[in-house]
Structures are given as C-alpha cells and as structure tokens.
Amino acid sequence: MTPLLKDRRLIVSALVFLLFLGIPAVVHDTFALRMCTEAFMWIGLAVTLDVMAGYTGYLNFGHQAFFGIGAYATAILMMKAHWPFPLALAAGGALAAVAALIIGIPTLRLRGSYFAIAVWALARAIQQFALIAAWTGGPDGMRLTAFLDPQFFFYVMLGIVGATFFALWFLLERAPFGLKLKAIREDQESAKALGLNPTHLKIQAFILSAIPTALIGGVFAYWVTFIDPGSTLGDLISDQAIVMLVFGGMGTLIGPVIGAVLIFSFKTLFWAYLSQYEVLYIIILGAVIAASVVFMPDGVLGKFMRKGLRRAARPESAPPAAAAGKEA
Amino acid sequence: MELLPQALVDGIMLGAIYIAIAIAFSLVFGVLHVIDFAVGEWIMLGAFAGFYLNLWGKVDPFLMLPIVFIVFFGLGYLLQPVIQRVLSGHKGNPLLMALVFTFGLGMIFRGTAQTFFGFYSHSIPSHFSNGSFYFEKGSFFLTISSVRLAGLVYSGVITLILNYLLRYTDFGLAVRALAQNKEAAGLMGVNNRRTNKVLYALYTGITAMTGVLIGVIISVNTKMGAEYSIFAFFVVVLAGMGYLAGVPAAALLLGIIQSVFLVYLDPGWTLLAVFGILYLILVVSPTGLFGKGWV
Amino acid sequence: MAEPILRVDSVSKIFGGLTAVNDVSFEMQAGEILGLIGPNGAGKTTLFNVVSGYYAPSHGKVFFKGKDVSGKPPYALAALGVGRTFQVVKPFGGLSVLENIIIASFLKHPRRAHAEEAAWGVLEFTGLADRAHIPAASLTLAGRKRLEIGKALALEPSFLLLDEVVAGLNPTETDRTIELILKLKSLGMTILIVEHIMRVIMSISDRLLVLNFGQMIAQGSPAEVAGDPSVIQAYLGEEHE
Numbered sequence A: 001m002t003p004l005l006k007d008r009r010l011i012v013s014a015l016v017f018l019l020f021l022g023i024p025a026v027v028h029d030t031f032a033l034r035m036c037t038e039a040f041m042w043i044g045l046a047v048t049l050d051v052m053a054g055y056t057g058y059l060n061f062g063h064q065a066f067f068g069i070g071a072y073a074t075a076i077l078m079m080k081a082h083w084p085f086p087l088a089l090a091a092g093g094a095l096a097a098v099a100a101l102i103i104g105i106p107t108l109r110l111r112g113s114y115f116a117i118a119v120w121a122l123a124r125a126i127q128q129f130a131l132i133a134a135w136t137g138g139p140d141g142m143r144l145t146a147f148l149d150p151q152f153f154f155y156v157m158l159g160i161v162g163a164t165f166f167a168l169w170f171l172l173e174r175a176p177f178g179l180k181l182k183a184i185r186e187d188q189e190s191a192k193a194l195g196l197n198p199t200h201l202k203i204q205a206f207i208l209s210a211i212p213t214a215l216i217g218g219v220f221a222y223w224v225t226f227i228d229p230g231s232t233l234g235d236l237i238s239d240q241a242i243v244m245l246v247f248g249g250m251g252t253l254i255g256p257v258i259g260a261v262l263i264f265s266f267k268t269l270f271w272a273y274l275s276q277y278e279v280l281y282i283i284i285l286g287a288v289i290a291a292s293v294v295f296m297p298d299g300v301l302g303k304f305m306r307k308g309l310r311r312a313a314r315p316e317s318a319p320p321a322a323a324a325g326k327e328a
Numbered sequence B: 001m002e003l004l005p006q007a008l009v010d011g012i013m014l015g016a017i018y019i020a021i022a023i024a025f026s027l028v029f030g031v032l033h034v035i036d037f038a039v040g041e042w043i044m045l046g047a048f049a050g051f052y053l054n055l056w057g058k059v060d061p062f063l064m065l066p067i068v069f070i071v072f073f074g075l076g077y078l079l080q081p082v083i084q085r086v087l088s089g090h091k092g093n094p095l096l097m098a099l100v101f102t103f104g105l106g107m108i109f110r111g112t113a114q115t116f117f118g119f120y121s122h123s124i125p126s127h128f129s130n131g132s133f134y135f136e137k138g139s140f141f142l143t144i145s146s147v148r149l150a151g152l153v154y155s156g157v158i159t160l161i162l163n164y165l166l167r168y169t170d171f172g173l174a175v176r177a178l179a180q181n182k183e184a185a186g187l188m189g190v191n192n193r194r195t196n197k198v199l200y201a202l203y204t205g206i207t208a209m210t211g212v213l214i215g216v217i218i219s220v221n222t223k224m225g226a227e228y229s230i231f232a233f234f235v236v237v238l239a240g241m242g243y244l245a246g247v248p249a250a251a252l253l254l255g256i257i258q259s260v261f262l263v264y265l266d267p268g269w270t271l272l273a274v275f276g277i278l279y280l281i282l283v284v285s286p287t288g289l290f291g292k293g294w295v
Numbered sequence C: 001m002a003e004p005i006l007r008v009d010s011v012s013k014i015f016g017g018l019t020a021v022n023d024v025s026f027e028m029q030a031g032e033i034l035g036l037i038g039p040n041g042a043g044k045t046t047l048f049n050v051v052s053g054y055y056a057p058s059h060g061k062v063f064f065k066g067k068d069v070s071g072k073p074p075y076a077l078a079a080l081g082v083g084r085t086f087q088v089v090k091p092f093g094g095l096s097v098l099e100n101i102i103i104a105s106f107l108k109h110p111r112r113a114h115a116e117e118a119a120w121g122v123l124e125f126t127g128l129a130d131r132a133h134i135p136a137a138s139l140t141l142a143g144r145k146r147l148e149i150g151k152a153l154a155l156e157p158s159f160l161l162l163d164e165v166v167a168g169l170n171p172t173e174t175d176r177t178i179e180l181i182l183k184l185k186s187l188g189m190t191i192l193i194v195e196h197i198m199r200v201i202m203s204i205s206d207r208l209l210v211l212n213f214g215q216m217i218a219q220g221s222p223a224e225v226a227g228d229p230s231v232i233q234a235y236l237g238e239e240h241e
Helices: A008-026 A028-054 A064-077 A085-107 A111-134 A150-174 A174-185 A188-193 A199-226 A231-232 A237-246 A254-273 A277-293 A299-304 A308-313 B001-034 B039-057 B061-087 B095-119 B147-169 B170-180 B183-186 B192-217 B225-239 B244-264 B267-284 C044-053 C074-080 C097-105 C111-128 C141-154 C169-184 C198-204 C221-229 C229-236
Strands: B132-137 B140-145 C008-016 C018-028 C032-035 C059-064 C080-086 C159-163 C190-194 C207-212 C217-220
Touching: A008 A028, A028 A150, A028 A174, A028 A237, A028 A254, A064 A085, A064 A199, A085 A111, A085 A199, A085 C169, A111 A231, A111 B095, A111 B225, A111 C159, A150 A174, A150 A199, A174 A188, A174 A199, A174 B095, A174 B267, A174 C097, A188 A199, A188 C018, A188 C074, A188 C141, A199 A231, A231 C221, A237 A254, A237 A277, A237 A299, A237 B095, A254 A277, A254 A299, A254 C097, A277 B095, A299 B225, B001 B039, B001 B170, B001 B192, B001 B225, B039 B061, B039 B095, B039 B192, B039 B225, B061 B095, B061 B170, B095 B225, B132 B147, B140 B147, B140 B170, B140 B267, B140 C111, B147 B170, B147 B192, B170 B192, B183 B244, B225 B244, B225 B267, B244 B267, C008 C044, C008 C074, C018 C059, C018 C207, C018 C217, C032 C044, C032 C198, C044 C159, C044 C190, C074 C080, C080 C141, C097 C111, C097 C141, C111 C141, C141 C159, C141 C169, C169 C190, C169 C198, C198 C221, C207 C221, C217 C221, C217 C229, C221 C229
Parallel strands: C032 C190, C032 C207, C080 C159, C159 C190
Antiparallel strands: B132 B140, C008 C018, C008 C059, C207 C217
C-alpha cells in the first residue's frame, strides 16, 4: 500500500482543498462565492453517488431522496421545532441513515439494474409524499429564516464536502472496505467464498453514501432559504449527478470531482448565455451521458488522464524481500 | 360498496393498458437483459406522433396505429446496434451501462420533445372518444367507455399476436432460444444480431402504438414518460423479472388495486399506496408474485 | 479414532423435479485427499456447492469439525476454515492479481498492511509473484486457475475444495498444479477434489468417491474403485442402451 505521504492523488487533492479554502480571502464577489458553493455541492453529490455506483456497482437513481430528506429534516426541525442549525443538520443525516437501511434491505438483494429502477421508483414515492403531506408544506414548499452570509455557507459546504471526500478516500481507497466493495462489484458469488457478506457490505456502503448527501441537502436548505419537492426531491438532482459521475469516471472519487466541475461549469455558462434554450440543456445532458457510455465508459479520468494518474496510482509495494533491493 | 364493481371494471381496463406497456418491455428484458429506462419516453413519443398525425391527417388514431408502428419499428431497429455495442463492452457491468445508456436516451427524447412540443397537455380525439356502454341490473350499474374497451381489445390483440409469434414462428423460436442460451443459439444458426434488432424494434413499435392509445384514452404531454416507466417497472417486478407469462395477470392486478384504492383514497395517496405494496412485495418475494422471476 | 474433519450425513439436493444429489454420506479425516469422480452430470459440483454453503441440503446435514454447518452461507464457512475454487474461474477481473489475493487475506488479517504481506506469501507459493500488479482479467487460463487456488489459500483454510483445477491446462501446467496440491497435503491440508482427468486424480487421492446420477456407487482406495464393476459400468455405459 502506498505510504500516506506518497499517495500522489491524495496530496494533490489536499492541495486543491487548501486552495479552495483560501478563495474567500481573495474573492469578495458574492455571486462568485455562491457559484463556488454550488459547485462544491455538486462535487459532494457526485462523489457520494460514486460510493454506490463506482465502488459497489449499484447505481442509485434515487440519490435525490437522501438530499431531500436532509433538506426537509433540517427545514422542519429548524422552523417547527426551533432546533439550532447544526443539530437539525445532524438529525437529517441520522434520518437519512435510517432511510438507507429501510430502503436498502429489500432492494440491495436484487441485481444492480433492478436496484436502479426500484430506488428510482421509491425516490419518486418520497417526492410524492412530500407533495401531499401537510407538515412538509406540500407543493408550496417551506421557507427557512433567512441567514444571508455567503462566506459562512461557502465554508460550511466546502467543509462538509471536503470532509466527505477525505473520509471516503480513506475508507474506499486505503482501508479494506473499498477493496471489499470492489470484490462484490466484480463477482459477488466469488466474494462470498472469500468470507465477504455482500448484503452487509452493500448496506454499509448505502448508508455511507446517504449520510453526507443528507448533510449537503440540509446545508442547501438553509442556504437557499426555500425548498419544495420539485427542487429538492426532483429527478433533475440525481440526473445531473449521474451525468457528472459517468462523464467524470466512476469508481475513482476523483472522476466525479472532475465531472462535477466540468458539467457545472458548462451548466453555468449555458444558463448565462443560452437560457432561452433551456430545454436544450436536458438534451445535451442526455447526449453527454449516452456518448460517455458508448465512447468513454471510464469517463474523462479514464480516457484523458490515464497516463499521468496511472503513474501516480501505481502501487508502490513489492515483495517484502525485494523491497530493499528495488525502489520505485 | 356499490362502487366496487365499477372499480373492478375500471381496474381491468386500466390493467389492459398496463399489459400493453409492460409486455413488450418484459420481452426485451427477458431476452436482451436490458431494462429500457426510456420506455416511458417511447410511449410519450408515440403519443405525440399519434397526436400530430391526427392533427394534420385528420385520420382516426386507431387507423394510424400501423403507421406509428412502422416508424418506431424502424427507429428501434436502427438504435439497437448501439445498445448492443454497450452490452458487449468489457468494462465493469455492461447491463448497468446499458441501463445508463437508455437513461441518457430517455433524457434526449424528453428534451427533444419539450423543445418541439412544449409543455401543454393534449388529447387525441377519436371516433370512440365519446361513446360508452352502460349496463344496469337493479342497483348494480356499470359504465364502460368505448375507448377503454378499445384499449382492452388492443391489449388482447397484441398479447395474442406476441404469443403466436413466440410459439409458432421461426422468429419466435429464435427468440426463445436466445433467451435461454445466447451462445448455444448462435451456434445453432440463430442470427443473434438480426433477431436482437427485430426484437427491440418490435418493442419500440408496440410501445409507441400503446402511446397513441394512451393519448386517446388519457392524455399526451412531454412529462408523461416517467409515470409510465414506473408502471412498466411495477408490472415487470410484480410479474417476475423476465417471466413474460406473468405480465397479463400482474398488470390486471395492478390496475385493479389502483382502481380500488381510488375509490377510497385521493389520487395522490393512491400512488403512494401502490408504491407501498410494491415495496412489500419486493421484501417478501423478489422473484415476483409467481416466484419465477430472476433475482 | 479422531473426529472426522468433514462429515456428510445422508445429504440430498433436489431442484424441482430433479434429484441432483441422492442420499450421499461420507467422512473425511484431517490431512487426507478425497477424490470425487463420476460421469458428467453425476452431481459432483452440486455436492460441492452443498458442502461449501452455496446450496442448503434438501435433506441431511453437513458437519465441519463437528459443527453442523448445513445451509450456512459460504462466508460463514470461509470463516470456519473452508476454502473453495470454482470450476468456471471467477477472478475479480478489474482488480490486480495482488488485490485479488489481498481480499481473501482480509479474513485472517483485517488490517491492510498485514493482509498485503500475507498476500505476497501466497503469491510466492503459487508462483504468481511476477504478475502481481497486472489486472486479473489479463492472466492466461493457467494463471487464473493458479489465482483461484491462491485466493482459497489466502483464507488460510484447514479444508480445501478444488473443483476441476487442471481442466484446460497443458501437461506441464497440470504437473505443476499436482506438485502444488501435494505440497499442500504435506503441510497438512485436507482436500476434497473433483477432477475428470483420471491420471491426476488417481495419482494424488488417498481415497476416491464415485457418484453417478447423484448417488454414491463406490468408495475406497483408487485401486479398489478402479476395479469396481459398477464404476466401470457407470463410465463405459451399459452394453445395450
């Protein structure tokens, strides 16, 4: 296993994170800060999606359910129960973990493609529920007390997404958990013979992907001060995250970051200059993901950055006896 | 309680539509092992095709079904090789990638439709639209709208034709062979590629025709796709993944459950109740109602 | 006499109308190699799957080291010390050869560093160390069969189930695999092996067990079994069909 300090991808990621931390010191334009905050949000959504899709092989078409649960939980607890923001946020995360357990137990026994449609349908059910239940504000949504501080939300979003990224990096790239998930992804039956319990592992991964997503949703709710079933529980959230993930490269944690940044930049430019062609955006997203699947199944990361990152990623381990003799 | 017979009849009518949606979908899944995420969008496109053909041609939509079938058969035939290419990929999980591809396809269809057709809801007028049959026997009465009856007939015809095709033609034999064992079928002289193309094209043709029907019976709008995709998935999961014979029963059951719930609940809660039942079924029996699906 | 390491007690496995395994009973002592032979379709792999936890027996029980393990899932059996290979090899194609082994090593070495060390040991033992970092999917068939055995060994089992590990290999590769199996035996491993290639199974087995149509028709030393008329008949068929 590459020693921590020699893990080039990790070092680069850490440096980029530090760079991001410094942005508010030089950039004071609130619009720019808000753009960055949203970019971080999408990075978070794509990365958490990767946990299930890339590492475990189960694409969660209902990812927005966790986002929405976090958003609504935070909103309801803050507005109706007057909880402070951090507590409400944490509660949203806990709720999403429970939801992941309940949803995961029956659906993760199924194969990947069935899981995809099952959670897609269940996520719509949750959206439907938010639309008709009284205490979620129904189709009119909910308002939160306005707290307008772009810097605060910049740091909170960056903090949560950053913490998520590094936590996932450790769990999936360095700890045994990630390798075990990949084994399940590659061949479940074979993995069973090696002592792995696929259902347990899949559910753990599912919960792991749910909690940060809910936290991000909670921050989103407080940040934009208004949520409704369309904006927080709608298809478009996971649709875009999926495109970002597939386009960027699944199963790498870095791929989704790249995909999120690229697609989000495109989206921002698109809305800035071509907003009269709004329906075109969906067509383009669809075309991007369809083309990615056909022409670059490993995403941008796989296609263009393979050489550079392969070198960085090559395991620097050798047979213990030979290690003294050869040095990477 | 007096509403129950009507609800049952409505349920059967609704179930008939579900059969039409699900049967070709289940066939493609059973043979090609692809879940077409865009199934609802094919329905939507078919419905719009029917709407505009009717608008410009002034012909009854039921007479235009063959045209719609041919056009979408052609589209599916041309599209299938791309899907096949994804399915033969060696990276990761080809089936999942195919699902993602159809997901992207669905988005393209939806976006294109929204670009050209806007967001309004339409209905396709037909000679059957205003008629209905009315039965009465004491305190027991039933209303059956003609279009829905036509829908039932349509579903029956499609099911019978597919059944005939699968059982009594060479093509059907090839399909069944493929479903059981791809390699062996190929070795036995089945032209896999062409059979796959024709199969997928049949699916898109039938599904688009069903879209026209839905446009007549219910409505047409560019956002309808998702709802029908969900029902297609429901029926196929209930029937058992890949178990074609289970589709008619599962579809009728779903239609009846939904109609009966509608008697007692608001439409919004009805949908949730149906979801709830689906969830329970998945928990108890992932292989579907008859236990013959693949897990 | 010592407690048998494996006891299969009147096990049957029925699929719908087909009885794949019919009332099979046998025991294995620690350290012996039992060869399981029989014509195609005799039920050998089904029996394997029952013993390794992939199927629960329809009737009967399986005891491992005295414990009733009937119907326990494969991962439970792995934890108890049972390792198996698959007839159709199942490598984790997208992962490297080393990673394949490491995953198995996690069972006894939960921490990555130790698991990796143990994995290198297995790679050396199976002769795969020079191919450690290539994707498992690019191994030759012989390499994959080696990897299959390696993964099972990395579990540090006391009991190994080998399912046709030399099928498809050329004579040199076959000999090397036989060497490997005998080396394992000398280290005290108990092995249940299914194999079609007679010279292999006859030369390494202490005892043989013959299945036909799911039933056990003979059990004994290779010489005894080879001379058994019912065995000969099973393989060569009836005179009039």
